[in-house]
Amino acid sequence: MPTEVKTETLLSVENLKKYFPVKRGAFRRLLYVRAVDDVTFQVPKESVFAVVGESGSGKTTLGRTVLRLIEPTSGKIIYKNEDFTKISLKSLRIFRRKMQIISQDPYNSLHPRKLVKDIIGEGLKIHFHMSSNEILDTVKETLERVGLREEHMFRYPHEFSGGQRQRIATARAIVLKPEFLVLDEPTSALDVSVQAIILKMFKDLKSSLSLTYLFITHDLAVVDYMSDYVAVMYLGQIMEMGTKEDVFNNTAHPYTILLMNSIPVPDPRHKNKKMIPKGEIPSSINPPSGCRFHTRCPYAKEVCKKEEPKFVKISKGHFVKCHFPIIE
């Protein structure tokens, strides 16, 4: 399994921060929303790296910042030994071909007044300067790859269902022959039966095009199905990170345990006696002192309120940000 295989790192994120300035209160004090706060991780080539977290944990911002769709406040994004945060805006546009994103909302991510062939072919026009004939051929090929047919080329997005729209969005991304894809909750807007089919498509595409995914989701079942590596985010920070086996079977962080416990069990007689996270996620403008999770953690002690825990390695490739990690 991936733990043992020595793989090349494709994307390496170091101390990435993204603060959004906001003005609050009577004096319009300048405060910052710490959407992504000091995040470090590595994505090995041709793997699926999943980022899980509640809403408001900053996982979507992370995905956008990695692609520089949002400029990071500080930190490094190293893609294939090149610092992605330092390259100029002009070369960024050329670079974008290799890194694509599929967003969570398939209903708003396609231009409503453009034909499918234009939506998919636009990137080809920008990057490869193909003739309209070549574009049509390439678009047709790509549509077939994502499970649509040639005749869908000359239709408008509103004529498609959610699942089909997500396929079109996928076609738009893969037509540029990218190496790295950010999947930002690609199935959260779809119904369950379609979700499975779309996930299967992503899995197939990954192996046939040797892609690397940064998979952002809140659904642990999807993580289990898709990913090789998992990072659990809470209030802009990674709480636990490791291979899927480590995080799921040797869970070390209380938050991850609580998240696992909150997966519903499809049995009416099942009485949930396990602990689940209480309350809401705190505000990321004014995050709790010390360990960010101490307000909701059942094991919190005095030290958790005062000191921020370090991101420590507890076994090979398994990291935890907790004062009292649960190690069996």
Add this chain to the structure above:
Amino acid sequence: MKSITIEKRGKLRDFIARRKPIIEDWKHTLYLWKSTKLAMIGTVIIVIFILIAIFAPIIVPYDPISSNMSARLQPPSWDHLFGTDQFGRDIFSRVIVGSRIELWIIFLVSLISGGLGTFLGVVAGYFGKFVDEIIMRITDMFLAFPSLVLAMAFAAALGPSLTNTIIAISVVGWTVFARLARAEAMKIKKQPYIEAIRAVGAGNSRIMFLHVLPMCLSPVLVQLTLRMGTIILTAAGLGFLGLGVRPPLPEWGSMVSDGRSYLVAQWWISTFPGIAIAFVVLGFNFLGDGIRDIMDPRLRR
């Protein structure tokens, strides 16, 4: 060989399939059009107005410009349908030919003010920040003056002529479209499909003109139709004040002005061009209201 057949097949299919939803949409629009009474009345008036403008040289019984002193100040009769003015010119002919001037003014002013306003508005809305500040403060400066007063100032500074009237009205009118297009562009640029096309690698000008601009056009077009009445009124106002089209040209506003001193005894000189102005303005207002209703998504489906 193979690629050529694919292209032909693709183009034919493209032609039919591409137009199918558009045809459906137009059918629905036409149905709504027919069921909106005011829009129909407006359309009829405007169509008649445009037809008159096109066929003006065939319709007119007399030369609208050269004077005929032997037939001056005659009341409406079968010879002179709307009577004659103080220079013996047939009012009917002048009103008919005047429609061409009005149409030309509307066309050019719409093109200039609509185009300039939309362009500046989209640029301001898309870039935001200081570009937006600069463009919108200039817009505010223009909006700070009453539009007719500003148009008069421009017309007076440039001197009275048809071209200058058009320039003056355009310069005053673009602000409305700039504000509309800016608001729309600000809304559109935050849409996920714009971010998606940016992620594909499109540059600012491509996004702005090929993706944001087309989505801003429909409110601008509705507003443009609603403004056409105002354009005529402004042009007529300038003409009436002697700041518009030069006298021999039969512009309706200046014709109303010509009859001012004869109004009590020879009422027809001012009245008929006045009625023409009223009708066309009314027609454009009905049409504009109708289009606004038809474009309203709540009414559409």
